[in-house]
Structure formats: structure tokens, C-alpha cells
Amino acid sequence: xxxxxxxxxxxxxxxxxxxxxxxxxxxxxxxxxxxxxxxxxxxxxxxxxxxxxxxxxxxxxxxxxxxxxxxxxxxxxxxxxxxxxxxxxxxxxxxxxxxxxxxxxxxxxxxxxxxxxxxxxxxxxxxxxxxxxxxxxxxxxxxxxxxxxxxxxxxxxxxxxxxxxxxxxxxxxxxxxxxxxxxxxxxxxxxxxxxxxxxxxxxxxxxxxxxxxxxxxxxxx
Amino acid sequence: xxxxxxxxxxxxxxxxxxxxxxxxxxxxxxxxxxxxxxxxxxxxxxxxxxxxxxxxxxxxxxxxxxxxxxxxxxxxxxxxxxxxxxxxxxxxxxxxxxxxxxxxxxxxxxxxxxxxxxxxxxxxxxxxxxxxxxxxxxxxxxxxxxxxxxxxxxxxxxxxxxxxxxxxxxxxxxxxxxxxxxxxxxxxxxxxxxxxxxxxxxxxxxxxxxxxxxxxxxxxxxxxxxxxxxxxxxxxxxxxxxxxxxxxxxxxxxxxxxxxxxxxxxxxxxxxxxxxxxxxxxxxxxxxxxxxxxxxxxxxxxxxxxxxxxxxxxxxxxxxxxxxxxxxxxxxxxxxxxxxxxxxxxxxxxxxxxxxxxxxxxxxxxxxxxxxxxxxxxxxxxxxxxxxxxxxxxxxxxxxxxxxxxxxxxxxxxxxxxxxxxxxxxxxxxxxxxxxxxxxxxxxxxxxxxxxxxxxxxxxxxxxxxxxxxxxxxxxxxxxxxxxxxxxxxxxxxxxxxxxxxxxxxxxxxxxxxxxxxxxxxxxxxx
Numbered sequence: 001x002x003x004x005x006x007x008x009x010x011x012x013x014x015x016x017x018x019x020x021x022x023x024x025x026x027x028x029x030x031x032x033x034x035x036x037x038x039x040x041x042x043x044x045x046x047x048x049x050x051x052x053x054x055x056x057x058x059x060x061x062x063x064x065x066x067x068x069x070x071x072x073x074x075x076x077x078x079x080x081x082x083x084x085x086x087x088x089x090x091x092x093x094x095x096x097x098x099x100x101x102x103x104x105x106x107x108x109x110x111x112x113x114x115x116x117x118x119x120x121x122x123x124x125x126x127x128x129x130x131x132x133x134x135x136x137x138x139x140x141x142x143x144x145x146x147x148x149x150x151x152x153x154x155x156x157x158x159x160x161x162x163x164x165x166x167x168x169x170x171x172x173x174x175x176x177x178x179x180x181x182x183x184x185x186x187x188x189x190x191x192x193x194x195x196x197x198x199x200x201x202x203x204x205x206x207x208x209x210x211x212x213x214x215x216x217x218x219x220x221x
Numbered sequence: 222x223x224x225x226x227x228x229x230x231x232x233x234x235x236x237x238x239x240x241x242x243x244x245x246x247x248x249x250x251x252x253x254x255x256x257x258x259x260x261x262x263x264x265x266x267x268x269x270x271x272x273x274x275x276x277x278x279x280x281x282x283x284x285x286x287x288x289x290x291x292x293x294x295x296x297x298x299x300x301x302x303x304x305x306x307x308x309x310x311x312x313x314x315x316x317x318x319x320x321x322x323x324x325x326x327x328x329x330x331x332x333x334x335x336x337x338x339x340x341x342x343x344x345x346x347x348x349x350x351x352x353x354x355x356x357x358x359x360x361x362x363x364x365x366x367x368x369x370x371x372x373x374x375x376x377x378x379x380x381x382x383x384x385x386x387x388x389x390x391x392x393x394x395x396x397x398x399x400x401x402x403x404x405x406x407x408x409x410x411x412x413x414x415x416x417x418x419x420x421x422x423x424x425x426x427x428x429x430x431x432x433x434x435x436x437x438x439x440x441x442x443x444x445x446x447x448x449x450x451x452x453x454x455x456x457x458x459x460x461x462x463x464x465x466x467x468x469x470x471x472x473x474x475x476x477x478x479x480x481x482x483x484x485x486x487x488x489x490x491x492x493x494x495x496x497x498x499x500x501x502x503x504x505x506x507x508x509x510x511x512x513x514x515x516x517x518x519x520x521x522x523x524x525x526x527x528x529x530x531x532x533x534x535x536x537x538x539x540x541x542x543x544x545x546x547x548x549x550x551x552x553x554x555x556x557x558x559x560x561x562x563x564x565x566x567x568x569x570x571x572x573x574x575x576x577x578x579x580x581x582x583x584x585x586x587x588x589x590x591x592x593x594x595x596x597x598x599x600x601x602x603x604x605x606x607x608x609x610x611x612x613x614x615x616x617x618x619x620x621x622x623x624x625x626x627x628x629x630x631x632x633x634x635x636x637x638x639x640x641x642x643x644x645x646x647x648x649x650x651x652x653x654x655x656x657x658x659x660x661x662x663x664x665x666x667x668x669x670x671x672x673x674x675x676x677x678x679x680x681x682x683x684x685x686x687x688x689x690x691x692x693x694x695x696x697x698x699x700x701x702x703x704x705x706x707x708x709x710x711x712x713x714x715x716x717x718x719x720x721x722x723x724x725x726x727x728x729x730x731x732x733x734x735x736x737x738x739x740x741x742x743x744x745x746x747x748x
Contacts, residue, residue: 022393022397027389030393034393034396034400037400038400041400041403041404041407044404044407044408045403045406045407045410047411048407048408048410048411071410071416072407072410075359075406075410075416078359078363079403082363082366082370082399085370086366086370086373086392086396089370089373089374089392090392090393090396093373093377093385093388093389093392094389096380096385097385097386097389100380100381100382100385101382101385101386106389106390107386107389109386109387109459111462111521111524112459115518115519115520
């Protein structure tokens, strides 16, 4: 069983580029990375069969000499089908994520951020959750440049306006909360600075909870 | 009875798959679908009991699928460990199904479409059973993929923004683990010319030690991601808490344990003279400590319990990494205990969420007064998890620590200390959660829930007046019953500790002598 060097090289390239793409934050690239990686593994399995004649006999001469091993071919069929099905599911999920989040990148976990924020009550900490390291910037419009904007609720600016309106609408409740939080933290905190920080943290959290349907990216910009 | 056994072995895989098909056809008739699903899982439960009794009495059962004899054909092997895992998973999946269906029946929000839930859930059960019974590595991979794909669907049920966010992480991480596993299978086949586990057991040890090491590490990486072992565990607390409560319960109870099961097989059957004991022990210690420290930082009950889940995986890995017979039996006992307790806890949290409208300790309070039954249902598995004496968690931990002392080396001793610290910290986390969510006056919490506050005041008033008080917000009785059954099962683990321990011990002895497994699979004609 000898492996042709070119095939091994191709497998190596598939693995390397697949892993590279999977490390990206953009979901479409992760999908492409997974496809490459899956094909790399399939190639690896088929290479274990070695080169040889097709595993078929004419019914009389039952010698297996010179045939390639049929088992990896059976294994790879299963693996290909599984990879195919999972790719389809992943694609559907990425599309759904795009529809909901308006971003083709992995989203941060709000609860995680909340835990981080409550530990460091600091308006700076809140601002730092805003980062986005994809090349599309904060308003990743579409994975394909020039694609039709699927937004039902308008441009990012319009969405901001809606978010602000919601803020205004909830002011009575919110004002109470903020006042209470500020009063509480004033009793605990020694400086007015900390109270201020608590207030802004409270404020920053409110819109997130109330505008579930709204694009989060829009809120943050 | 002996003749019947080989017929029974494939059924835990086959029946749920057939059931999934029927459930899909019946997707318009919710009631019929539910009846089919429950009937199928009841049948699986009965069959698993027979398999357990049969394998315990007559030794491992080997079934060659389609009559193709091993090593060419696919084999299903049921030995004591598989059978024990099968019956526990059958019990847990059945209770969770009842819980889920009664939740759906009482849920108007229609967030979980039942027509998709039932078939995916049955495929999940089939995949788990297939993984436990797989006699060759590729079939194990297929089993993994079956339950993983079903779990992708279940985790993203309803496709809300939050679930999709969590689902993306989960799916991608699982895919990476599957790819690593599949690549390992490819290389193992290239090196040995077989994927049959019994044959591998003979042939892998003949390979050069560096090749063995690569294959061993690749398999452990693949399984380690699934089992959520420390450096590979970060995905779990991120993705589990967003799913519907019953889904989280069955994932937390079973999916990670399938990873542990695969690691047990790798360590005992494939690489019996393992050279990775020390790294595994270190990983076990770190899993315990890092997991529980994560739990302390959280304020959401679901996330707290997800972190303790990661932490307690460390105990099982500890037992496996010791590699001794006592260590293995302790690990098996602990796995059984942990499946049941973790599921019970997540089901109870689902009830808490239904009752209190949230799972955040920042807005819950007064549940002890409002719902005493729920308090008991939560409190028993919670204490059990942290290892308070009468419960099975204590027995499992003591067994693990004794196995560690038997080893008379410094590393296991360090792990015993880490295990004790973890156990105490679990008690601290659980105690804090209980204080905040159950004991506090709901008016004192950070983000008061108006309904809870009103109800609490109302309840206090009526109690003072000496009248009987019933809540407006009822929890469906079927859900309470399903949860209580799992809680009761966790108590049975204490009462029946001796037979269960004996079973785990015999399973561990089997695992210690892989030669028997090999002769059973390759030499036996009775299959």
C-alpha cells in the first residue's frame, strides 16, 4: 500500500486551510472550513485503501490480488453522507443566524458578558464588549458584497431610532429602577463615581432586554 | 432466555429508529405521536432490563449484524458496562420524554414544535444506544453522529436568536470533535487494517509506541470534547443552558457520559497499557477545580449547574485514569449516579423556571414557601450532587478516594484533595443557590418579580389566617411525577448501593481483562 505523494499533499493542504478557516469568526468561512476539513478526512480514509483494481470479480476467478481494499470505500460513503447532511444543517443555521442577528459572525453570549460586567462595574467594561474583529466592521452588512439587504426593519440608522423610541417608552419604569440602583449604590459606594458607573451599567442593560426582536448590532453601535 | 438474548441486543437501537419514522408520519396527530414515543421507550426500558440480567448471568452477548461474522461484519456487543449504561439511559430518556410531553401539552407559547421534537428525540435515544453497543470503532462514530445530529436539532428547537447563538458554538465544536475522531479512525485503519475493537485490542499494542501515542491522543481529544474535559470543556456551559429544560436535562445527563464511556473503552480495551495516565489525572484534577470555580461566578441556576456538570466529569475521569479495578468500578458507579442526579437537577430547574418565571438567582425568591414540593425535588439531588452522606454522591466519591489511596502515589493524593475541595465548593454553590432562590423573601431580591412578591405576601396572609392556600400558577402534575421518579431513582442508588456496586465491580473486572472481550467477539460462535 503506497500513498501517492500528491494526494497526501492535497490532504495536508485541505486540513491546513480547513482549520485556518474554522478559526475565523465569520460563520460562512467556518462552514467552508468544515467542508474542506471534511473532505480532507475523506481523502485520508480513501488513501488507506491503496491503489489497485476495482474490487470486482467476474464470478469465476475469485482472486483478490491487485485489488484495492473495499472497506475504506464503504466507510467513506457513510462519512460523505454524514458530512453532507451536517453541512446542510449548518448552512440552514447560519442563514437563520443571519436573518435574526444581521451579522455573519459568531455572537457574544450576553449572560457571559453580564457576569463579566457585574464583576467590574465600570462603564469602560461595557464599552469594551462592543469590539468586532471581522473585517466587515461593526455593521457587517452581508457576507457577499453588494448582496440585497434582507433587513425588514430598515437600515442600521433606522433601527437605532426604533431602539431609542423603545428606550423613551420605557422611561417611567426605567427611571425608577435607575434611581433606586443609584440610591442603593450610593449607600454602599464611597464615591459618586461608582454610583455613576452603576447607573450607566443599568441603563445599558435595559434596551437589550426589551428589544429582543431588534438587531443587537444596531443597539450597540 | 439465552437464545432470545442475541435478538434483544439490537432492539434498543432499532426500536427508537422505527419509532422516529412512525412519529414523523404521525406528525399531524400529536397525541398518537406521543403514545408511540412513550410506548417505544417503555419497551426499550424492558429490553434493557433483560439485556442487563442476561449479560450478567451469561457473559457478553455478541451479535453480528446481517449475519456477517466479525471482523468483516459489523458487531454489536453488550457486556456488563454497556448493559448498565443502556438501562440507565433508558430510564432517564423515558422520564425526560414524559416531562417534555406534559410540558408541551401545557405550553401555549408554541416555542417547541412537538412534531419535530419526538422524532429527533427518538433518534437521539437510538444514537446513544448504538454508541453503548458498538463493537467497532466506525459504528461508534455512526452512533455519535446519530445522537449529535439529533442534538443539533433539539438544541436549536424553535430557532430563537438565543438558541441559534448557542447552537452555532455547539454544532461547530461537535463537528471538530467528530472530524478528529473520524481522522483517527482513518489512521487507525491505515495502521492496523481493521476497525473492529476486539481486533484493534490485539493489533494496536503491536504498533510502535509513537504511532500508538498519536492514535491514543487523537481518540482522547475527540472523546474529550464530547465529555467536556477541562481544556476542551468551554463550550458546554455556553450552549446547554439556552435549550428547553428537558433537552438540557437529557444532554447533561447522557451526552457527556457517552464521551466518558468511549474514554473508558479506549483506555481499557484499545490502549490497555496506557501511557497517558498522568496527563489524564492532571486533566481530571483541573476539570474538577476549573469547573467549580466557574460555577461560583455565575448567577443563573442553569449555568451554575452546567458548570458543576463540567466539574464532576473530572471525578469520572479520575477513576478511569487510575486504571485499577477499584478505580474503574468507582468511575462506573459515579457515572450511573451522575447521569441520574444531573438529569433530576435539570428537570427540577425546569420546574423552578416554570414556577418562578426565571432561573436567575437575581430575581427568584421565596420558593420554599410558595412550593414546598418543588423545594424537596430540587434539594435532594442538589445535596446528592455535592456528596452529602446518605446519598449516592457520597458513596461514589468515597469509592473514588479509596481507589486513589490504594494507588499510593502522590498524584492521586493531590487529586483526592482537589476532589474534596471541589465537593465542598459544590456544597457552597448549591447552598448559596438554595438560599437565594428558595429561602429569601422575594421582595428582597435584586430584580424583583412582581408576581412572586404578590403571591408570597398573599400566601403569608392566608397562612396566618389559618386558611388553605393553593397557587394560581400550577405546574403540570405529570412533570412533577416524572421529576420525582428520577429523584427517587437517585435514592434507590443509595438503597441498592450494594448490588449496583457489585455490578460495577464485575463490569470493571471484565474491562480489566480485555482478552475475554476479544475471545467473545472473535472466537465465539454463539453470536
